[in-house]
Amino acid sequence: MTEVPDLDLVALCQAGDRTAFRKLVQRYERKVYSIAYGFVRNREDALDLTQDAFVKVYRNLDGFQATSSFYTWMYRVVVNVCIDFIRRERKHKKGVDYNDTLEHSGAAESESPVVSVSTGRSPAKALGSKELGQKLVDGINNLAPAHKEILLLREVEGLSYEELAEILEIPKGTVMSRLHHARLNLKKRLDDYLDE
Incomplete structure (x- = not known):
């Protein structure tokens, strides 16, 4: 049919x-x-x-x-x-607070696309992975709404630049620029953790 x-x-x-x-x-x-x-x-x-x-x-x-x-x-x-x-x-x-919503939903380890712990790792590596995941979630949570939106739509939903431009009603160049700045801001928020 x-x-x-x-x-x-x-x-x-x-x-x-x-x-x-x-x-x-x-x-x-x-x-x-x-x-x-x-x-x-x-x-x-x-x-x-x-x-x-x-x-x-x-x-x-x-x-x-x-x-x-x-x-x-x-x-x-x-x-x-x-x-x-x-x-x-x-x-x-x-x-x-993304950490609270993840804990209350029971999704902290199983359903979150940015937080996952592999069962084959040592406890130290698993803890490090979980901490990194929480830092990543915190970093995304603290981005400006426009940066958070475009990052989630691109990285979680997998939308193309063209789809983002159409959905957000902005030029493709603005999509690329906004996404670049969102990634830079997220990287800055994670730099301290990653340098340890």
Whole structure:
């Protein structure tokens, strides 16, 4: 059976077909959750953000114009929902603490893309790897929002420069420059640890 293209499903949604929207949700719910989890590193918050993002997508479908792909447009909505959440959290507690969210979610060693401990290592090497992972998470957490966003989208989500330019609505050169500065800032934050 042939898969109905996104734009056809969007047109059906815009005409009031809720089943078409359900199909879009089923098609993208894992990706949306993955994006949200990449930002907040907490299962419950990621699930809430996934739901919030789809609600926002549904409410704004009439404003979608096929100048870009549906996925690109939706991705931008998801990223904005995540950034808004992080800003609200920072107002409540002067910065989202990635270490706390990793510990509370139980993801500190198993699910985090930046923190993993190999079972084949000596305890000293495993501890060093875990410490480095925590320093890396802290470093990412303390980046400026624009740098954190572009670094996560490129390194965790694996988006190309072109996709980043389209999603972030900035020129490709700005993507490259912002990514370069994000990496430099992260490196500066890790230099003390790496020099030890």
